Amino acid sequence: MRSVEWTGQNRLRMIDQRRIPWDLVTVEYDDYREVAQAIFEMVVRGAPAIGVSAAFGMVLAAQQSRAANTGDLLGDLEAAAETLKQARPTAVNLAWAVDHMLVVGGGAAQNGVEGVRAALLGEAQRLADEDVATNKRMAAHGAALIRDGDTVLHHCNTGMLATVDYGTALGVIRMAHESGKRIHVLLDETRPRLQGSRLSAWECEQLGIPYDILPDTAAGHYMRRGEIDLVLFGADRVAANGDVVNKIGSYQIAVLAHENDIPCYSVFPTSTADLTMRSGDDIPIEERDKAEVLAPYGCAIVPETYCARNPAFDVTPAKYLTGLVTEQGIVRPPFDVNLAAVVRAGQGMA
Numbered sequence: 288m289r290s291v292e293w294t295g296q297n298r299l300r301m302i303d304q305r306r307i308p309w310d311l312v313t314v315e316y317d318d319y320r321e322v323a324q325a326i327f328e329m330v331v332r333g334a335p336a337i338g339v340s341a342a343f344g345m346v347l348a349a350q351q352s353r354a355a356n357t358g359d360l361l362g363d364l365e366a367a368a369e370t371l372k373q374a375r376p377t378a379v380n381l382a383w384a385v386d387h388m389l390v391v392g393g394g395a396a397q398n399g400v401e402g403v404r405a406a407l408l409g410e411a412q413r414l415a416d417e418d419v420a421t422n423k424r425m426a427a428h429g430a431a432l433i434r435d436g437d438t439v440l441h442h443c444n445t446g447m448l449a450t451v452d453y454g455t456a457l458g459v460i461r462m463a464h465e466s467g468k469r470i471h472v473l474l475d476e477t478r479p480r481l482q483g484s485r486l487s488a489w490e491c492e493q494l495g496i497p498y499d500i501l502p503d504t505a506a507g508h509y510m511r512r513g514e515i516d517l518v519l520f521g522a523d524r525v526a527a528n529g530d531v532v533n534k535i536g537s538y539q540i541a542v543l544a545h546e547n548d549i550p551c552y553s554v555f556p557t558s559t560a561d562l563t564m565r566s567g568d569d570i571p572i573e574e575r576d577k578a579e580v581l582a583p584y585g586c587a588i589v590p591e592t593y594c595a596r597n598p599a600f601d602v603t604p605a606k607y608l609t610g611l612v613t614e615q616g617i618v619r620p621p622f623d624v625n626l627a628a629v630v631r632a633g634q635g636m637a
């Protein structure tokens with residue numbers, strides 16, 4: 288099963304990640320506006336998964352359009368693209384996928400309205416398949432970093448739920464586990480949305496990977512005691528200088544890893560790099576509703592009138608990272624030179 292997939296009835300089906308680990312249920316959409324809302328509400332989340340969802344959202348927009356000619360259809364697609372891009376601002380995969388679909392639609396315009404629709408569906412399917420293949424290539428590179436007997440600290444959820452299938456950082460862990468290495472994973476619970484305890488632990492349960500959930504505040508304790516060998520997390524957008532924007536809390540564990548001489552890697556497909564951003568400071572950081580902090584999943588911790596802030600991501604400066612794991616291989620410093628080279632290779636421009 289994929290986290291996101293197209294059905295034979297021309298609908299987009301996705302696992303409802305708000306219900307995991309209690310229920311494994313899917314939802315289906317035939318309206319791109321519902322897809323945008325599902326991305327905003329985090330029915331689907333994780334940079335690659337929302338990118339592919341938005342690509343299928345563009346397919347739905349083309350289906351919904353009443354346009355009689357390709358000019359009008361492309362106009363409708365432009366409007367849908369704006370709605371989808373506004374759903375979440377940080378992960379570059381979303382905007383990239385939507386803009387890419389506009390280019391694909393425009394390129395098929397000479398084939399008429401049905402030709403544009405067919406081209407969009409074919410491309411969204413290709414992006415979904417490519418995501419799975421890319422993750423496996425990335426995992427093969429990253430698994431070499433894990434030794435038999437290692438304990439790995441992981442942040443957020445970067446597994447099959449965050450991608451179409453297999454995962455990024457959790458995909459690396461999965462491949463090491465499947466190759467027979469005896470590994471143990473410490474999963475930051477990742478407040479306030481608890482992607483670590485709800486989603487990554489569920490995935491480890493499915494895969495038989497030994498794990499313990501940690502309060503987010505415990506990572507430094509185990510690092511100082513020498514109980515963590517490696518830190519792995521994903522990325523939502525990576526700047527040209529190698530700064531990594533990822534789930535809130537990534538920065539503090541990278542600093543702690545640096546202080547404790549523990550290797551720390553971010554794992555992401557080259558499509559998550561945004562070389563137009565010179566540093567992480569240029570990347571927009573989503574601030575979400577304070578209700579997610581005050582009452583996670585409706586469980587009130589304090590009165591709803593209390594004050595709170597809720598940044599969804601932070602910037603890990605490149606100097607705290609040992610390397611970047613991509614499908615093109617492991618990038619080492621200097622990242623400002625070496626990242627651009629693998630991104631070009633990933634785009635077939637090497």
Ligand code: MRU
Pocket residue numbers: 332333334335378442443444445446449450454455456482520521522523533534535599
């Ligand atoms: O807010 P989320 O759950 O969408 O954030 C997800 C992350 O930060 C992941 O670590 C990132 O998307 C990489 S996962 C492939």
